[in-house]
Amino acid sequence: MNAMTDTRGLVPAGRQPADKISLRDVVVEFASRDMRVRAVDGIDIEVPSQSFTALVGPSGCGKSTVLNMVAGLLKPTEGVVTYDGKPVNGPNVRVGYMTQKDTLLPWRTVEDNVGIAFELACRRLPKAEQVDRVREIIELVGLKGFERHYPSELSGGMRKRAAFARMLIYEPETLLLDEPFGALDAQLRLIMQQELLRLVERRRMTVILVTHDLEEAIAMADRVLVFTSRPGRIRATRTIPFERPRDPVNLRFRPEFGKLYEDLWNELKDEVALGTETGLGK
Numbered sequence: 387m388n389a390m391t392d393t394r395g396l397v398p399a400g401r402q403p404a405d406k407i408s409l410r411d412v413v414v415e416f417a418s419r420d421m422r423v424r425a426v427d428g429i430d431i432e433v434p435s436q437s438f439t440a441l442v443g444p445s446g447c448g449k450s451t452v453l454n455m456v457a458g459l460l461k462p463t464e465g466v467v468t469y470d471g472k473p474v475n476g477p478n479v480r481v482g483y484m485t486q487k488d489t490l491l492p493w494r495t496v497e498d499n500v501g502i503a504f505e506l507a508c509r510r511l512p513k514a515e516q517v518d519r520v521r522e523i524i525e526l527v528g529l530k531g532f533e534r535h536y537p538s539e540l541s542g543g544m545r546k547r548a549a550f551a552r553m554l555i556y557e558p559e560t561l562l563l564d565e566p567f568g569a570l571d572a573q574l575r576l577i578m579q580q581e582l583l584r585l586v587e588r589r590r591m592t593v594i595l596v597t598h599d600l601e602e603a604i605a606m607a608d609r610v611l612v613f614t615s616r617p618g619r620i621r622a623t624r625t626i627p628f629e630r631p632r633d634p635v636n637l638r639f640r641p642e643f644g645k646l647y648e649d650l651w652n653e654l655k656d657e658v659a660l661g662t663e664t665g666l667g668k
């Protein structure tokens with residue numbers, strides 16, 4: 387079962403341990419009414435520490451399901467999910483998870499949404515430091531001046547930033563991002579991508595990003611995994627050879643970018659055409 391020990395034993399001292407996250411032979415089935423739905427079927431994913439992995443695939447292929455397992459919110463029906471080499475059993479407090487839905491509390495201001503970590507006693511800091519920390523994070527995501535605003539008073543992009551700030555306050559070493567920029571207009575999306583990458587590179591975070599935007603996947607990630615339509619399997623894996631730190635906007639003008647896009651699109655388009663639910667259009 388533990389296939390990691392032998393390779394791990396060979397890693398020279400001082401190097402990063404091999405995998406932050408791994409999924410091995412993972413199957414997930416949901417019982418729905420009188421039938422069982424197989425969401426993912428035999429998935430193997432290895433995510434090295436401090437790497438950036440993007441998951442793309444048609445809607446309903448199990449991308450969110452994968453993130454839920456890494457976050458410890460869902461157990462695989464078969465197979466093993468590990469974090470730092472240990473099986474994930476219950477909520478994984480090492481990860482920050484931005485789910486697909488906007489989960490800001492509408493009756494709380496931005497600063498009270500961001501500061502919720504302290505009330506949940508997940509982080510213990512003296513009150514004055516808590517306030518400083520909340521201000522600092524709000525400034526980091528570009529929401530300075532909006533601390534006392536309610537979610538309904540913010541644009542979609544600002545709400546995403548607030549949700550992002552709330553995640554960062556936990557200082558997670560790993561980010562699980564489920565279509566974090568889906569609702570944003572094209573320009574804002576690019577700016578958020580730049581900001582996210584800067585932060586991830588500076589803090590050496592490990593990231594799994596789910597996106598339906600192939601350009602976003604190529605611009606941000608070290609590796610892109612293409613899922614088949616449901617039941618989700620890994621159809622293709624591509625390494626993205628661009629340097630770090632990188633500018634995810636300027637990369638798009640490079641000829642290699644277009645080649646990667648074409649290659650990944652060729653993998654993805656069959657799945658989209660075959661899938662019963664088309665989240666991508668044709």
Ligand SMILES: Nc1ncnc2c1ncn2[C@@H]1O[C@H](COP(=O)(O)OP(=O)(O)O)[C@@H](O)[C@H]1O
Nearest residue numbers: 416418425444445446447448449450451452616
């Ligand atoms: N809690 C659940 N109960 C029943 N079926 C579910 C549940 N969660 C997800 N599914 C089904 O599993 C499949 C994969 O879902 P999901 O991981 O959300 O896909 P994706 O994020 O790739 O769009 C879908 O067919 C979905 O309907």
Ligand SMILES: [Mg+2]
Nearest residue numbers: 449450451486
């Ligand atoms: Mg999803």
